[in-house]
Structures are given as structure tokens and as C-alpha cells.
Amino acid sequence: MIHWNSFSDFLAMGGYGLYVWGSFGLNALIMIVEPIVVARNRKTTIARLKRQLRAEDRAETRNTAE
Amino acid sequence: MKDRFNLYRFASPATFYPLAGKLIPWFVALSVVFGLAGLYLGMLVAPTDFQQGEGYRIIFIHVPASWMSMFIYLVMAGWAAIGLAFNTRLSGMMAQALAPTGALMAFLSLWTGALWGKPMWGAWWVWDARLTSELILLFLYIGYMALTAAIDDQRRADKAGGLLLLVGVVNVPIIYFSVKWWNTLHQGSSVNLTKSSMAETMLWGMLLMALCFWMYSIAVALMRVRTIMLERERHTDWVRAELGANSSGAAK
Numbered sequence: 001m002i003h004w005n006s007f008s009d010f011l012a013m014g015g016y017g018l019y020v021w022g023s024f025g026l027n028a029l030i031m032i033v034e035p036i037v038v039a040r041n042r043k044t045t046i047a048r049l050k051r052q053l054r055a056e057d058r059a060e061t062r063n064t065a066e
Numbered sequence: 067m068k069d070r071f072n073l074y075r076f077a078s079p080a081t082f083y084p085l086a087g088k089l090i091p092w093f094v095a096l097s098v099v100f101g102l103a104g105l106y107l108g109m110l111v112a113p114t115d116f117q118q119g120e121g122y123r124i125i126f127i128h129v130p131a132s133w134m135s136m137f138i139y140l141v142m143a144g145w146a147a148i149g150l151a152f153n154t155r156l157s158g159m160m161a162q163a164l165a166p167t168g169a170l171m172a173f174l175s176l177w178t179g180a181l182w183g184k185p186m187w188g189a190w191w192v193w194d195a196r197l198t199s200e201l202i203l204l205f206l207y208i209g210y211m212a213l214t215a216a217i218d219d220q221r222r223a224d225k226a227g228g229l230l231l232l233v234g235v236v237n238v239p240i241i242y243f244s245v246k247w248w249n250t251l252h253q254g255s256s257v258n259l260t261k262s263s264m265a266e267t268m269l270w271g272m273l274l275m276a277l278c279f280w281m282y283s284i285a286v287a288l289m290r291v292r293t294i295m296l297e298r299e300r301h302t303d304w305v306r307a308e309l310g311a312n313s314s315g316a317a318k
Binding site for chain 2: 001002003004010013014015016018019020022023024026027030031034035038039041042045046049050052053
């Protein structure tokens with residue numbers, strides 16, 4: 001079933017290794033980095049929104065107390 | 067009437083937000099499964115191409131990425147049309163969530179195309195109809211993101227971006243049919259509904275990879291849209307409750 005005779009055969013890609021792995025490499029990089037960036041952005045956004053909400057709440061209680 | 071009501075219910079961010087959160091792990095899992103199956107068939111089992119040797123294996127990401135770059139654009143244009151017609155809040159958020167992934171897909175399509183073109187045509191790039199129109203698609207994505215980011219008023223940003231998306235949609239059939247309409251260096255389509263010029267394992271490998279790209283794009287767009295929802299709806303009660311509910315600081 002497996003098309004390749006050896007692992008080095010697989011890596012060489014019949015002489016097209018640079019092109020094939022260059023394509024798959026960037027694809028892998030994008031599909032790993034994009035979700036990480038999105039998740040990190042989500043964390044910072046949630047933290048910032050919470051800070052803003054707390055600040056608004058504090059301002060509100062101060063106003064009602066006065 | 068009941069169906070209509072339900073549809074509107076899911077168009078509301080407060081209902082869509084938790085639903086999207088539940089769906090994301092499933093799309094991630096499906097993407098991984100389809101991706102592993104597609105890589106197995108495409109990279110380990112599929113035979114050598116009689117013309118292009120092993121170099122043709124770039125097809126397993128080039129074609130799915132190109133399909134997604136066009137399809138994501140169509141979906142964004144669809145959301146833009148809905149947003150402009152019905153003034154729904156969700157549509158602008160969806161378009162904004164999809165744009166970066168669409169742009170990455172267009173870039174990946176061009177990148178893999180260059181790496182494929184060099185050994186097969188002897189050139190990284192040619193000003194061929196297919197390549198040029200795909201490059202324009204990348205510029206449309208970048209233009210949409212820059213335009214919406216430059217306008218402070220969110221509703222106006224969505225409207226302007228939506229118009230750009232609708233005008234630019236003319237480019238998608240141009241990309242798709244370019245290999246038929248013009249004499250291009252780019253090869254014609256390897257797959258169509260009636261017959262395919264590819265070996266069966268090649269075809270299945272490619273379709274599985276396409277499914278992997280679909281699931282990936284949906285998952286990452288849903289992740290992004292949830293953050294956009296929190297940001298844009300920050301003054302509503304449901305976001306207040308959502309942020310209060312996971313005050314541990316963990317991004318759920």
C-alpha cells in the first residue's frame with residue numbers, strides 16, 4: 001500500500017522535496033500559528049473587557065454613593 | 067413561522083455565542099481526522115504522477131487552499147448582502163471573522179502555486195489570468211480588512227466593507243473560469259462532476275484535504291467571531307454575564 005521504499009525517498013519527493021515540503025511547511029505553520037494568535041487575542045480581549053467592566057462598575061457605585 | 071423564529075434566534079449573538087463555543091471542538095476534531103486521512107492517502111499511498119513525478123503532491127494543499135480562498139470570499143459576500151439588506155448585527159461580525167483566514171488561504175494558494183510553478187513551468191510567477199486574479203483576491207481581502215479597520219463607527223465600517231465585498235465578488239467567477247476563458251499557462255481543473263483526470267487515491271486524498279481545510283476554516287472563524295462578539299456587544303447584559311461567569315481569567 002505505502003508508495004515509498006524508504007524514509008529518505010519520502011523526504012526527497014523524487015527531487016521535488018524543496019517545493020513539496022516548502023508548500024506543506026508553510027501550510028503547517030499557518031494552521032498552527034493562526035489558532036494560537038486567535039486564542040491569545042481572545043485572552044487579552046477578555047482581560048481588557050473585564051478591566052473595563054470593573055472600572056465602569058466602580059464609577060457607577062461611586063456615583064450612586066454620592 | 068416556527069422555523070423563521072428559530073433562525074432569527076440563532077442570528078442573535080447571545081444565542082450564537084454559546085452554540086459556536088460548543089461546536090468549535092467538533093470542527094477541530096473533524097479537521098484533524100480529515101487531515102490525517104488526506105495526508106495518509108495523498109502523501110503515503112497515492113502513486114507518482116506520470117507527467118509531474120512527485121512534484122504534483124503540492125496539489126493536496128494548493129487546490130484546497132485555492133477553493134477555500136474563493137469560497138470564504140463568497141460566504142463573506144453573502145453575509146455582506148444579508149447585512150446590507152436586513153441590517154443584522156451578526157453579518158458584519160461573521161465577515162470580519164472570516165477575512166483573515168480567507169486572506170491566509172489566498173496567500174497559501176499563491177505560495178504553493180509559486181513552489182509548483184518553478185519546477186513545472188520554470189517560473190515562480192507569471193502574469194497569467196488565473197494567477198493574477200487570485201492575487202487580486204488576496205488584495206481584496208487585505209483591502210476589506212484595512213477598510214473596516216480604518217473606520218471607527220462599526221456600523222459604517224460594516225457597510226463600507228460589505229460594499230467592497232459585493233463589488234469584488236465579480237472576481238471569483240473570473241478566477242474560477244479563467245482557465246477556460248483564456249489561454250493560460252495554469253493547467254485546467256483536474257476535477258469536475260462528470261469525470262476526473264486523477265487516480266482514485268489522488269482524488270480522495272485531495273477531497274479529504276479539502277474537507278480538512280473546510281473544518282479548519284470554520285473552527286478558526288468561529289473562534290474569532292466569539293471574541294468579536296464579546297468586543298462589539300460589551301455593553302449588553304449577556305456579555306456582562308459571560309465575563310462575570312468566568313472571572314477566573316481563563317479563556318473558555
